[in-house]
Structures are given as structure tokens and as C-alpha cells.
Amino acid sequence: MKNQQDELVPMRIQNSWRVCIDYRRLNQATRKDHFPLPFIDQMLEKIVGKSHYYFLDGFSRYMQIHIAPEDQHKTTFTCPFGIFAYTCMPFGLCNAPSMFQRCMMSIFSDLLQDCMEVFMDDFTVYAESFDACLNNLSKVLKRCIDTNLVLNFEKCHFMVTEGIVLGHLVSNRGIEVDKAKIDVITSLPNPTSVREVRSFLGHAASQPSRPQPEWSRPSRIMEPKLERNS
Known part of the structure; x- marks a missing residue:
């Protein structure tokens, strides 16, 4: 579609509603968390060249992170149906991406760079053989169960030889656009x-x-x- 300046804007089709709250004033008063995201180039180099992959997707991303009860009131918003506050972390908070990435890195710390890579809610599990990849998936799923991390089954791809990672096609052939x-x-x-x-x-x-x-x-x-x- 085009915006008011007649410029093309890429669209992503959604089949569900998303509530967006204006947290600009809260973000101005928030001490910033500068935890970095992984370097895309380095991440792709570790993933590429493997024989089998699993591409997993976290369900509802930030909403899996609970907010401390004493801080929940800071997310309060009003709407035609009343006054509400989030008990889980919504998108729109300035530190949400950093906090989520830190949590994922902590959960999978011993598996990273060995059998999987994590970029926000996109998890890539890989191996050099079918059996090894199946074993790696078992480790990742067990970790998800142990930490109550929920995956979005509709967006997961199991035991494939290639797939899209951060806008690039990765396979044993290399990295392609x-x-x-x-x-x-x-x-x-x-x-x-x-x-x-x-x-x-x-x-x-x-x-x-x-x-x-x-x-x-x-x-x-x-x-x-x-x-x-x-």
C-alpha cells in the first residue's frame, strides 16, 4: 500500500487483532536497556551449510514475559470498555525487545552456537544429519517445556533442508536472497x-x-x- 507521501509501504497480512497502546510518556521515563540483538551476518554464517533444519516461532512474543505485580500499574490504559493494565509485557515498551532477547539467550544459553540460534522469537535448530537434528530438536523442546515457553505451531517448520532466516534463504548450498x-x-x-x-x-x-x-x-x-x- 502507499502512505500519505505516496511512498510504497510493505504490509504484513494479519488475521487477528493487535492492541497498540501509546507508551511514549512511559518510555521517556524508562531507564533504557541496551542489551544487543545478535549480529545477523554472524548468525547466518553459523546456520548455513547444514543438512537439516527446524524453524520454530515463539507464540505472542513479548506476552510470554510476566510483569512484576508492583510494576503492572505502569502499563495502565483506558478504552471504551474500561481501565486495564497488562500482567504480561506488551509491545510498545522501549525495553521490550532487549528484555525478550535477554530472556531467550538465558533460556537457551548452553545450546546457542552448538545446535541452535535465537533472534527474538525466531529459533533455528540445525545439524549435519537427520538423527542429530532430531536429537537437537528434542533438547530445545524439552527446554521450552521446562521454562513454559510456548511455540506457535502454525509458524513452525520441521525437518526441512532449507528455509527463510531473517530475509535470507539458508541451506547446505549457502546463503541466498x-x-x-x-x-x-x-x-x-x-x-x-x-x-x-x-x-x-x-x-x-x-x-x-x-x-x-x-x-x-x-x-x-x-x-x-x-x-x-x-
Whole structure:
């Protein structure tokens, strides 16, 4: 779809409602947690080249993290149905991503870089053989049971030889760009104005999550021309 500036905005189809609360004032008063997310390049290099994979997805992401009772009132919001406060961590809180990643790293600490990788609620289990991958899955699922971590069965893929990880196709062949992302770019109409060129550059640059050195050359050629015409 397009926004008010007539720029293309990627959409993700949802078949359920999500409540979004404006926590900007709460976030301003919150001491920031700077726990880092994994480096995508390093994560992909550890995953690639294996014979079998399991791709698991955490159910409702942040909502699996309970909020301490003495802090629940800070999430209070009003709506036409009354006044409510969350007992579990909602999205919109500035420290939610860092807190969730820290929890996942703690839960799977002894399995990371050995048989699995974790990026937020995306868990990739891998091995060099069918039996080894099955054994690794058993370890991960047992850990989920022990910690009451719930998975979304509809988004899980079991015992496959390739799959999409953070926008890239990984397999024993190597790392490839997701064909769906290529199709998005090739389906864009040819830009006919400065605004449309800027929109195209922004949209194309946002697709790959790994560095693309060859992308800098065409964008470097066009940027001075865009500045002169702005």
C-alpha cells in the first residue's frame, strides 16, 4: 500500500487483532536497556551449510514475559470498555525487545552456537544429519517445556533442508536472497519523478539485511542528482 507521501509501504497480512497502546510518556521515563540483538551476518554464517533444519516461532512474543505485580500499574490504559493494565509485557515498551532477547539467550544459553540460534522469537535448530537434528530438536523442546515457553505451531517448520532466516534463504548450498524480496523489487513500477526515485531507493535498500557493497554504486550516482532536483 502507499502512505500519505505516496511512498510504497510493505504490509504484513494479519488475521487477528493487535492492541497498540501509546507508551511514549512511559518510555521517556524508562531507564533504557541496551542489551544487543545478535549480529545477523554472524548468525547466518553459523546456520548455513547444514543438512537439516527446524524453524520454530515463539507464540505472542513479548506476552510470554510476566510483569512484576508492583510494576503492572505502569502499563495502565483506558478504552471504551474500561481501565486495564497488562500482567504480561506488551509491545510498545522501549525495553521490550532487549528484555525478550535477554530472556531467550538465558533460556537457551548452553545450546546457542552448538545446535541452535535465537533472534527474538525466531529459533533455528540445525545439524549435519537427520538423527542429530532430531536429537537437537528434542533438547530445545524439552527446554521450552521446562521454562513454559510456548511455540506457535502454525509458524513452525520441521525437518526441512532449507528455509527463510531473517530475509535470507539458508541451506547446505549457502546463503541466498529470499526470492520473494526480489519479486517485490522487480514488481515496482519505474519511477517517473524525484519523489518516486527516493521511494524506490528507500524501499530497495530496506530489503536486504546483510551488507550489499554493490548497492552503493547506483545509489551514489543518483543521490547528487536528487539533491540538485530537490
